[in-house]
Amino acid sequence: MLERLYKYAAPHQFFALSRALTPWFGGAAAALLAVGLAGALWFAPPDYQQGESVRIIYVHVPAAWMSLFVYVVLAAAGITGLVWNVKVADALARASAPLGASFTLLALATGSLWGKPMWGTWWVWDARLTSELILLFLYLGYIALQGAIEDTRMAARAGAVLAAIGLVNIPIIHYSVEWWSTLHQGPTITRFDAPAIHASMLVPLLIMALGFKAFYAATALVRMRCELLESECNSAWVTELGSGGK
Amino acid sequence: MNSLREFLHMGGYWLYVWGAYGLTAVVLLWNAVAPMLRERSLLQDVAARAAAGRIQ
Numbered sequence: 001m002l003e004r005l006y007k008y009a010a011p012h013q014f015f016a017l018s019r020a021l022t023p024w025f026g027g028a029a030a031a032l033l034a035v036g037l038a039g040a041l042w043f044a045p046p047d048y049q050q051g052e053s054v055r056i057i058y059v060h061v062p063a064a065w066m067s068l069f070v071y072v073v074l075a076a077a078g079i080t081g082l083v084w085n086v087k088v089a090d091a092l093a094r095a096s097a098p099l100g101a102s103f104t105l106l107a108l109a110t111g112s113l114w115g116k117p118m119w120g121t122w123w124v125w126d127a128r129l130t131s132e133l134i135l136l137f138l139y140l141g142y143i144a145l146q147g148a149i150e151d152t153r154m155a156a157r158a159g160a161v162l163a164a165i166g167l168v169n170i171p172i173i174h175y176s177v178e179w180w181s182t183l184h185q186g187p188t189i190t191r192f193d194a195p196a197i198h199a200s201m202l203v204p205l206l207i208m209a210l211g212f213k214a215f216y217a218a219t220a221l222v223r224m225r226c227e228l229l230e231s232e233c234n235s236a237w238v239t240e241l242g243s244g245g246k
Numbered sequence: 247m248n249s250l251r252e253f254l255h256m257g258g259y260w261l262y263v264w265g266a267y268g269l270t271a272v273v274l275l276w277n278a279v280a281p282m283l284r285e286r287s288l289l290q291d292v293a294a295r296a297a298a299g300r301i302q
Contacts, residue, residue, distance in 0.1 A: 026278075037267075041253075041267070042253070046257060051257045051258075051259060052256040052257035052258075052259045052263060053256075053257075053259040053262055053263060055256070055263050056262060056263055056266045059266055059267060059270045060266065063270070098277070099277060102273050102274075102276075102277050105273065106269065106270055106273055109266070109269055110266040110269065110270065113262045113265050113266045113269075114262065114266070116262060117259055117262050215274060215277075215278070218278075219277050219278055219281055222281040222282055222285055223281045223284075225285055226281060226284050226285050226288055229285070229288040229289070229292060230288065233292070233295075238292055239292070239295070239296055239299070241289070241292055242289075242292035242293045242294075242295055242296030242297075243293075243296040243297075243299075243300070244293075244296075
C-alpha cells in the first residue's frame with residue numbers, strides 16, 4: 001500500500017493516474033450536482049419559518065464545508081511537501097488555493113444573500129462571519145505569496161508555513177457559533193445527537209455536499225497537472241509528453 | 247405555466263435564491279473551465295518545445 005502510494009508521488013506517475021481519474025470525478029460531480037440541484041430547488045420543502053429562502057442553504061452549507069475542508073487539505077499537503085519534499089503534495093497545496101478561495105467567497109456571498117431577507121442585513125461582524133472572512137484573506141494571502149515568489153520550491157515552503165499558522169482559524173470558525181453568541185445559527189447536522197433537520201432537506205444537502213467534493217477533486221487534479229507541467233517543465237517526462245509520448 | 251411562475255418567484259425570495267444559485271454556477275463553471283484551458287495551452291507549449299528540440 002505504502003509502496004503504491006510512494007509510486008504515485010512521482011510526478012510522471014501521478015500525471016498518468018490523474019488523467020485517468022479526472023473524468024470519473026468530473027462525471028460524478030456533474031451527476032451529483034444535477035440530482036442535488038433538482039432536490040434543492042424543487043423536491044425539498046420550503047421551511048416553515050424561512051419559506052423558499054431556505055433553498056440558499058443547499059449551496060451555502062456545502063460551500064462553507066468545502067472552504068474548511070480545502071483549507072485543511074491545503075495545509076496538510078503544504079506540510080507534507082515541506083517535511084518530505086513531495087512535489088505532488090506541493091502541487092496539491094497550490095492547486096487547492098484558488099478553489100478554496102472560491103468556496104469561501106461563495107459561502108460568504110450566499111450567506112449574505114440569505115442574511116438580507118432573514119436577518120435584515122447583508123453583513124454583521126459576528127464571530128462566524130468574521131472568522132470566515134479571515135479564511136478568505138488566508139487563501140488570498142497564500143495565492144499572493146505564490147505569485148510573489150519566483151522559485152516554486154521557496155514559494156511552496158513559505159506557503160506551507162503560512163497555511164500551517166492559519167490552521168488555528170479552522171476550529172475557531174467551526175466552534176465560533178458555540179463559543180460566542182452569534183447571529184449565525186448553531187450546528188444542525190454535525191451534532192453528536194441526531195441532526196435537527198428533516199430527511200427531505202438533509203438528503204439534497206448531502207448530495208450537494210458530495211457533488212461539491214467531487215467537483216473539487218476533479219478540478220484540483222487538473223490544476224495539479226498544470227502546476228506539475230510548469231514546475232517540471234525541464235524534466236524528461238514532460239519533454240517525452242510533448243514529443244507524443246503517452 | 248402558473249407553477250413555473252411560482253417556481254421562479256420563489257415565494258418572493260427570487261432575487262436572493264436565484265442570485266445565490268447564479269453566482270455559484272458562475273464561480274463553479276469558471277473553476278471548471280479555466281484549469282482545462284490552462285492545461286491545454288501548457289501541453290501545446292510542451293509539444294512546441296519538443297518539436298523545436300527535434301529540429302536542432
